[in-house]
Amino acid sequence: MQPILYIVIPCYNEQEVLPITAPMFLQKINDLYIDGKISEHSRILFINDGSRDKTWDIITELSSLDEHYCGISLSRNRGHQNALLAGLMEAKDKCDMCVSVDCDGQDDIDAIDKMVDEYLSGSEIVYGVRSDRKTDTAFKRGTAQFFYKMMRGMGVDMIYNHADYRLMSRRALEGLSQFKEVNLFLRGLVPMVGYKYSCVEYSRKERMAGKSKYPLKKMISFAINGITSLSVKPIRLITAFGFIVSALSVIGIIWSVITAIIGSGVAGWASTVSIICFLGGVQLLSLGVIGEYVGKIYLEVKGRPRYIIDKKTDEIK
Ligand code: UDP
């Protein structure tokens, strides 16, 4: 019996690109089946992340055309990470392995062959790693590179240049399902699941159609979420910084006492003001960072659902 593969694809307002890429995924499933690597019960699972265009109509139409297509629709837009999790959890009880991939064709679909080979030779998780980023803008490349390095510096175990293009076995998915956090950052969580893993290189292409759903604002909040949900280093840095500033102020106090004793007048207004301003700034910044964590705790404590499924195509019910 060959293993069942599910290709899990989150889609948000992707009516332009879906009709182009969906047949490519189907072709991939067919090829792998003909090669005898996967079962005929393998599926392509779309997650409609509350799209406002015709994405869901396209998904239901696809599923009526070919039984290998199926889909679930979330009750509203919950963001890429939650949509992806919804798909992974849906696939968990139905597949032996699943590959998560974007629907815009940017990630080279042919890397799935290599991922499946790695799975067949014993890997529980196979990370897709970008071998080059030639097609990204210099800005996106630079910020992304900086982000990976910073995450490393913060002590977060992340695979360099790996986005959410990866294969996970059923066991790995079950491991992932035990992580209950609401502030999701999958590429930091999956390495925590553990198990034997390997990497597969692929080259990142241009989006085949439509626009990126990750503008700079979303990228920044994604990065901040990544850091604060996986690392407490910023809080430690504040402590260290506070310690240094306190040590310096002891020197300042000694200095001011000495000048007072020597009696060198009311000079020093400038230094007083600058110290007050500096400390005010540091304190506000520190409060902001701590507030970020308190906010996270607030959301985690409430334990709201990470996604709610509204509809499913017939195939998957
Ligand atoms: N996506 C989603 N929900 C969102 C934003 C994006 O499901 O709120 C999906 C989108 O349809 C795509 C994937 O996440 O399949 C990656 O998005 P995109 O290609 O826009 O990001 P980029 O490749 O530019 O980083």
Ligand code: MG
């Ligand atoms: Mg993309």
